[in-house]
Structure formats: C-alpha cells, structure tokens
Amino acid sequence: MRTTTAPGTVITTAITMLEYDFMRNAFAAAGVAAVVSGLVGYFLVLRGQTFAGHALSHIGFAGATGAVLIGLASVWGLVGMTVVAGIGMGILGERISGRDVAIGVVLSLALGFGLLFLHYYTAFATQATALLFGNVLAVDQKMIVTLAGLGVVTLGGLAAIMRPLIFASLQPELAEAKGVPLRFVSIAFLTIVALAVAESAQIVGILLVFALMVGPPATAQALTKGLWGGMLLSAALALAEAWAGIAIAYHTDWPVSFCIAILSALGYFLTRGSFLPRLVKRR
Amino acid sequence: MNVVELDRATITIGGRDILVDTSFAIRRGEFIGVLGPNGAGKTTLMRAILGLLPPSAGTLRVFGRVPLRGDPNIGYLPQVRTVVSDLRVRGFDFVASSVHGDRWGLPLLTRADRAMIAKTLDAVGAGDLATRPLSEMSGGERQRLLLAQTLLGEPQLLLLDEPLISLDYRYQEAVIDLVRSFARERNITVLFSAHELNQLIGTLDRVLYLGNGRAALGTVDEVATAPVLSQLYGTDIQVVHADGHIFVLSRGRDVERADHAHDDGPGHGHHHGHHHA
Numbered sequence: 165m166r167t168t169t170a171p172g173t174v175i176t177t178a179i180t181m182l183e184y185d186f187m188r189n190a191f192a193a194a195g196v197a198a199v200v201s202g203l204v205g206y207f208l209v210l211r212g213q214t215f216a217g218h219a220l221s222h223i224g225f226a227g228a229t230g231a232v233l234i235g236l237a238s239v240w241g242l243v244g245m246t247v248v249a250g251i252g253m254g255i256l257g258e259r260i261s262g263r264d265v266a267i268g269v270v271l272s273l274a275l276g277f278g279l280l281f282l283h284y285y286t287a288f289a290t291q292a293t294a295l296l297f298g299n300v301l302a303v304d305q306k307m308i309v310t311l312a313g314l315g316v317v318t319l320g321g322l323a324a325i326m327r328p329l330i331f332a333s334l335q336p337e338l339a340e341a342k343g344v345p346l347r348f349v350s351i352a353f354l355t356i357v358a359l360a361v362a363e364s365a366q367i368v369g370i371l372l373v374f375a376l377m378v379g380p381p382a383t384a385q386a387l388t389k390g391l392w393g394g395m396l397l398s399a400a401l402a403l404a405e406a407w408a409g410i411a412i413a414y415h416t417d418w419p420v421s422f423c424i425a426i427l428s429a430l431g432y433f434l435t436r437g438s439f440l441p442r443l444v445k446r447r
Numbered sequence: 448m449n450v451v452e453l454d455r456a457t458i459t460i461g462g463r464d465i466l467v468d469t470s471f472a473i474r475r476g477e478f479i480g481v482l483g484p485n486g487a488g489k490t491t492l493m494r495a496i497l498g499l500l501p502p503s504a505g506t507l508r509v510f511g512r513v514p515l516r517g518d519p520n521i522g523y524l525p526q527v528r529t530v531v532s533d534l535r536v537r538g539f540d541f542v543a544s545s546v547h548g549d550r551w552g553l554p555l556l557t558r559a560d561r562a563m564i565a566k567t568l569d570a571v572g573a574g575d576l577a578t579r580p581l582s583e584m585s586g587g588e589r590q591r592l593l594l595a596q597t598l599l600g601e602p603q604l605l606l607l608d609e610p611l612i613s614l615d616y617r618y619q620e621a622v623i624d625l626v627r628s629f630a631r632e633r634n635i636t637v638l639f640s641a642h643e644l645n646q647l648i649g650t651l652d653r654v655l656y657l658g659n660g661r662a663a664l665g666t667v668d669e670v671a672t673a674p675v676l677s678q679l680y681g682t683d684i685q686v687v688h689a690d691g692h693i694f695v696l697s698r699g700r701d702v703e704r705a706d707h708a709h710d711d712g713p714g715h716g717h718h719h720g721h722h723h724a
Contacts, residue, residue, distance in 0.1 A: 210534075323553055331548030334534075334541055337525035338596075341497045343517030343549045389537040389580040391554070 181414050186301055190420070193303040193311050194406040197363040198376055200315045202384075202402030204322060204360035205377035206395050207353065209385060211333045214378050216253060216354060219267055220361045221373040223249040223274040228295050228370075229281035238295060239310060243362040250358030254351030298369030298421040300410065311363055318359040325352050330391065367406065368421045375421070376402050379428030386435035401431060448475050448511070450604055450636040451496055453662075456505035458488065458495050465491045467660040468505065473638070473653075475603075478630060479664075480647040481640035483657035484680055484702065489640040490526055492657065493606045496638070497523060510603070517549055522597035526608035526640075538576035538584070539564065542596045564599065571595045571625055587618035594622065598629060605630065605637045611646070623650055643703045644671060645692045667693065 181187050208217050227245020228238040282292050294302070322329075332339040332349045340346050364376045384398035409424030416423075451473040458466040465488030473479055481489050494500045495507055498514035507513075510520060534541075546560050556564075568574045573595045576588055584592070590610065597605055607626065611619045623639075627650045630637045641647055644654065644667070654670050656663045658679030663670045670676075671693050676684040680695075680702065687694040695702050 210536075324551055327550055327552055327554040328548060330554055331544045334536065334544045335525075337527050338523060338545060339548055341494070341499060341517075341523050341525065342545065385535050389535050389540075389578075391536060391540045394536075 177415070178411070181411065186303075187410070187414065189303045189305065189308060190300045190410050191407060192308050194300055194367050194410055195403060196308070196311045196315045197367040198380075198402040198406035199399045200318050200360050201364040201373075201376035202380045202399035203319060203395060204356055205381040205402070206384065206398040207322070207329060207333065208357055209378060209381040210330075211353075213354075213357075214374070215267070216250075217357055217361055217373060217377050219253070219271055220246045220249055220354075220358050221365055221370045222271045224358075224361060224365060225278035225295060225370045226274045226281065228365075229278045229285065229291070232291060233281045233285050238291075239307070239362065239366060242365060243314070243359065246358035246361050247355055250354035250356075251351055254347070254354040294369070295365075296369050296371050297419065298365070298367050298372065300367045300420050301413075303366070307366065311366060314359055314363055318356055318363065321352065321356045321359075325349055325356075329353055368424055372421050372425050375425040375428040376406065379432050380405060383428075383431040383435050405431065449473065449508070450475050450477075450510060451638075452506075452508045452511075453502075454506045454508070456502040456507050458491060458500065458507075459503045460488075460491050460500065464660045466657070466662055469660075469662045470505075471655070471662055471664040473636060473655075473664070475636055476630075476634040477652045478627065478637045478639065478650055480644065480651040480654045481638050481657065482642075482644055482654060482703075487657040487659075487679075489657055490608055493523070493608055493638065493640070496604075496606060497521060519600055520603045522599070522602035522605045524593055524597045524605075524607045524610055526612070535580040535582050537578055537580050538568070538573070538592050539578065541581055542568070542577075542592060542599070545596055546599060567599050568592075568595050571598065571629065587614055587621075590614055590618065590622060591625075594625060601633070603635060605635055605639075607637065607639045609640050609642070611641055619646060623647065644695070648691070648693065671695070 182191075205217070208214055224242040224246040227241040227243075229241070230245070231241020232238045278295075285291060293299070328339065328344045328349050329352075331342070332344050332346050336346060360377065361373055364373045368375050380401035381394075381398040383401055384394045388394040388397055405424055405427040409427055410420050412418070412423040412427075413420040449472040453466070453472070454470050455468050456466060456470070457464060457468055481492070483489060491500065495502065496509055496514055498509075498516035498518065501507075501513075509515075509518070543556060543560070543564055544554070546556065546564065565574070565577065568577055571591060571594055573588075573591045576584065576592050581589065581592075594607075594610065597607065605626070610622055610626075614622065623646060626637060626639065629635070638655075639647065639651070647654075648667060651667070653665055654667050656670050656676065656679050658676075659681045661679055663675050663679060671686055673684055673686050676686060676695060680697065682697050684702070685696045687696060
C-alpha cells in the first residue's frame, strides 16, 4: 500500500510511477487518444451526433474480434469496420437519423457477431475484457506509433474540413445554399469520428468511448462560448482526465477505464448542475 | 438593370410545377413582398434564384447571368432555421461561421473579416449579441443576429424567407424597418416573403403573388385584386379595403391569417392582434 502523506511523497510516487515502461507507454498512448477524442468529440457534441459515436464503437467490436479471429491485430479490424460503418452512416445521412429502432437492432447484431467471433477464439475472456473495457496498461511501443499515426491522419482530416463542418453544423440550410457539399462533409466527418472511436477504444475500451469523446466536450461547451476556446478546453479536459485516471488507477489499483469514466462523469455533472455554470457566468 | 429576370421559366420541384411559363423582372433597389398560399413556391423561387434549382424550361437570370451557387452578392435568410436552442456558441462565432464557410481548412479569420463582422453587427444594432451565447438569446435577438448575417459582405440582393415567422409583433415591425432602411441606403434589392400583406404595404415597392403555378408582379393596387388573387389561390377571393389595410378573404375567412395560424400553431395567434385595432 502506498500512503501519501506529504507533498514530497506524492512527487516521489509520481516519479516512481514514470520509471515503469508500461506506465510511460500508458501515458503516451492515452495522451494521443485523449487529445484526438477531445477535439473530434467537440464536433460530435456540437452536431448532436453522439449516438453515431456510440453506434460506431459497437460496430467496431465485431471488426476487432473478427480481425483477431483471422490473425490480424484487433486495432485494424476496429479501424476498418468503424470507417466502413462511418461512411455508410454518412451516405444514408438523414434517412437513418431518428431511426433508433433500426440502429439499435444493427448495434446488437454487431455486438452479437463480435461475441460469435470471440467464441471461436481461444483466449476468450482476456481479449473480450480488453476490447470492451480497454487495457491501456498493456499498450506497447508499436501501438503508440500506430495511435500517433492514426491521430495525425484524424486531426489532419478534421483540420481540412473544419470550416465547412462548423458552417454545416451551425446553419445547414444556409451552408447548403452557399455551396457547402453537406453530404460530403457529413461522410468525411463520420469517417474522422470512426478513426477517433478506434483510437479512444484502445484506451478506455469500446463500451466506455463516451468517457473521452462525449464527457470532456460536453463539459467544455458548458464552460465556454467561443468555438476555439471550447475545442481547446475539450482536448485539455480529455487529456487531464485520461492522465489523472491512469495516476489514480496506479495508486488505487482500480481499473484505469473506471477512473477515467468517473472523472469524465464528474466533470460533466459538476458543470451541468445549477451551481457551477452560474458561478462561471458571473465572472 | 434587372436583378432577377424570369423569361418563360418553368420551375419544378418533386414533379410538381411551382411556376409554369412565367416571365417577370425585378429591378435594382426594389423591395418586393413575396406572398401567396402555403406551398405556392415562395421558398422554391428563392432556391432557384440561389442557383440550387435550375428551371426545367425557359431562363432565369440573376444579375444578368445564370445563377451561381454560393454567389456572395446574395444574402439569404432560410425559412427553416435549425438553431439548436441550447447551443452555447457566442453570436460572433455563429455569424462568423458563414464567412468563407464554403472554403476548406481551419476556420481562421483575417483582421478585415473580423472588422467587417463587427461593423455589420453594429449596423443592425446587434453589437451586444456578439459575445452572448445563442442559448441565452430570445427569438427576436436570434433573428436580429441572422439578419445581420445576411448583410455581411455587402450583398446586392437579399432573399428573406419568412423573416417574420414566430416573432412578436414588436420585433416584426423592427425587422421590417431594419431591412428597409439598410436596403434603401445601399440600393439593395429585397425579396421579402411573408404571410400577410398589410405589414409590408408601407414598405414594399411591388408585390409578387405566387399560386397555382402562376405569378403576378405589380403594385399592390394592380395585384391585390379579386380577379388576380382568385386565379392564384384557385378559389373565389374577395379583397376588402378597410382603413388602409387590405384583407384577402375566401368565403368570409381571412386566407392569409388562416395560413399563418396553420404554420405556427394556435399558440401564436396573438401575434395578429394589432389588425383589430
């Protein structure tokens, strides 16, 4: 048991924590995924498409387990499946929005297939838990490079479409009239979301993707009213929650994803309550 | 010079003819009230002028050429305005999203862009809305912001699709005054669609009535007559003049008011109380 009594002890344990390779890897991987999730998630919340993020992560589960079954790395199955699903949702566009029942059925079908693929894979339990709830402490150097590469592609894509994306999100009717290709922007954005979901799922797992992709952006939007400020705060919050979550997990032995989820929920409810927003408004 | 010109144009949407073999011309600097029953094609006509819907026959010219999608000379206020009510984005960022909004890349604004936005917001008395989040604005304030947005970049033509809808009477008058003075000062052409003629009578130069695949453009006295409107509405219309107001009636019912009430739901009926004064 580590007992932290004085500030000096806290710093010492923080340093010991970073002496471990697996901890440094965890911080690096979580850092990359958190910044990507915070930035992409900001637009997901702005557009009111959080359910799409949820759907993509579930569909990704089938991709991940399917990939493992045929001997590929799960991350590529996850990326492949979420990107295909993201493009599909973008193409269908308006027609699937509001069709909760249809989406719900497709989601459980995807999870069902994921389970089937796992069933034929021998290392069933470990793999399932890692995919569903994340296993950031097992991340290796190769995965960090993969995450960083995916992150660069994701943020590059987001930067490329950001101006029309904001216009189309805030004022779709006017954006269309001004020549913004709404359908293309929507497809491109959901593809970017798919990549961010794949990143986020590596850290917190498929079921807790919201902890990094929705919690921090929603909190940031409650605290800011400028777009740039909101985006940056969202990324900063995601990063802070991911890193603090790992540190808390190290000290308590609780699962990392649980700690991140708790911090994400805490941030959200603190700013949604009647107390804090009023305080911030007065300032 | 004609800003908008239809020459034997037919405009069709979803297999339905909105305008058939129609010709008319709108001159520079005119304030045109666009009226007609629901579904007569007021929005469709504006979308055609925006270059979103080419005529299926005949020609439509805007500024003397085929309409250009995304033409910066046109300021447009869409009728359907999806504004997420709990959006905590400040007025300035909301309006700024439309500046070069069709270009790729990061949403960076030059100093000139920022100055232009601030100047336009001030010109319509919306300067104070720049720093406030949309979620805290009233319907009237949002409308002022949207109007300011249509005026960005000094457009030569304004297409305002039902800008008075779901606004308080007070704000309705303010919106009309604002558009009139802004447009007159700069010789801007305005197409202003509305459900009711009376509010616009003192402001408009000519009225464009749409209905039944036809259009009638002229002064109020020329167009707001029983024979013309009966044809456009496809039913027996009476036009009653009373105290400077004009009432368009079908079998004793005010058709314009009936339309409006239908759109807004019964809760908004009180907007029209002033007509009884």
